[in-house]
Amino acid sequence: MTKLQRILIGLLIVQVILAGVVLWPRGVAAVAKEPLFPGLNADNVVRLTIAGNEGSSVELARQGDAWVLANGGDYPAIGESITAVIAKIAAAQTDRLVAQTAVSQKQLQVADDDFVRHVTLETSDGETFEFYMGSAPSTSTTHVRRAGEEATYLVANLNVWEISQLASSWVDTAYVELDEATVTAVTLQNANGTFTFHKTGPDEWVMDDLAADETFNRGNFNLILNRGASLRLTRPLGKEAQPAYGMDTPQASLTLTVESDNASGVYTLDVGTALENGNAVVKWSGSPYYAEVSPFTVENLLNFGRSDFLEVPTPEAETGG
Structure with missing residues (x-):
């Protein structure tokens, strides 16, 4: 092996290491524990929209004390299930930071064009809270990214199965x-x-x-x-x-x-x-x-x-x- 070949191999190894450092998602980092959605009051949510990655979506709206399937002719929905999920979303914390790069978003399936769930909440005072749910390292944790931000968090007590994009998950079938x-x-x-x-x-x-x-x-x-x-x-x-x-x-x-x-x-x-x-x-x-x-x-x-x-x-x- 010539000196030039050794130099080229060394440079290649350095490039591989740098690529891994830049592209690979970070391990879970402990950061300040704060609400993932500051200002979100579960009692004020009047609309919940959930989209899947294959085009299906569900729109749930509050009418008085009841909830309906807005994109199903206001078909009666199961209010207890909806309010329980909204409460979990409002309780999500930022203490487990996973990644802060745009490249990692696709790896964790929380990108704008590559996600498992796209969720939007609207409140009675006109505020909107939007986020993406992605891969799940365990049954009790899911990667979550707020729309418009780079940071991705590992959030406990949220999973894509209970935040379903199917109408049948939210109504009496x-x-x-x-x-x-x-x-x-x-x-x-x-x-x-x-x-x-x-x-x-x-x-x-x-x-x-x-x-x-x-x-x-x-x-x-x-x-x-x-x-x-x-x-x-x-x-x-x-x-x-x-x-x-x-x-x-x-x-x-x-x-x-x-x-x-x-x-x-x-x-x-x-x-x-x-x-x-x-x-x-x-x-x-x-x-x-x-x-x-x-x-x-x-x-x-x-x-x-x-x-x-x-x-x-x-x-x-x-x-x-």
């Missing part, structure tokens, strides 16, 4: 809830036809218009009955019908007649078109809100035909043996 035992009649209408069922006794059902040689498939009917009595949403869509929902000509309609001492009536669940994300739009007559649901929850309503409600004849039955 039970969209349809009926006592199945009170349902006395069911009609399913879809592209395959119209199929009607009636209750003849406790947990006894028949299918209308059965031929003499046909046997009712109770198992598949139960799938329809169960769906009509219980359905969970992934996201409320508001009270206003949109052309994209396809509700002028639903792809399927499920009608249930309910009779009980407390409530009697007829309810309808309409299934509209699929959205770009593959989820389906539904409208339950017992709610003023349209809702987005997982496609598997309505696939039987869309696809079942007459043959699905009939038992398949055995070879012995077909031959009379």
Whole structure:
């Protein structure tokens, strides 16, 4: 090895060390313990906006003493969960400084264009508190950076899972809830036809218009009955019908007649078109809100035909043996 080669190798080693010093995030440094968000009073927060790194977001707003999903037609939200998260944010401290460089922001996933959560709080007196949440070294700590600042902190008692960008994390997802035992009649209408069922006794059902040689498939009917009595949403869509929902000509309609001492009536669940994300739009007559649901929850309503409600004849039955 020549002298020149040794010099070049030495310079390369120095460059690698310097790059590591400049680019690598610092260890946790103890600094003065102060509020991460000075002046933030949890009781004054009137809006909480949370965005994920894949484009989804949720906007929660306070209306009087209640909270609603502002980007879901003011669908009722779970206020206790929201206020608990806001209290944790207000309690965050600056005593664990991790990094102070722009390069480290991407490594820790707290950059303006590379983050896990982007959170904004608005208060009743017009103040805004904005920050980014990134990687989590443990289940109880998360890297956090205030918007517009270089410093990144390791914050305890905050995690991205409880500060979710999904609407389903902040609302009661039970969209349809009926006592199945009170349902006395069911009609399913879809592209395959119209199929009607009636209750003849406790947990006894028949299918209308059965031929003499046909046997009712109770198992598949139960799938329809169960769906009509219980359905969970992934996201409320508001009270206003949109052309994209396809509700002028639903792809399927499920009608249930309910009779009980407390409530009697007829309810309808309409299934509209699929959205770009593959989820389906539904409208339950017992709610003023349209809702987005997982496609598997309505696939039987869309696809079942007459043959699905009939038992398949055995070879012995077909031959009379």
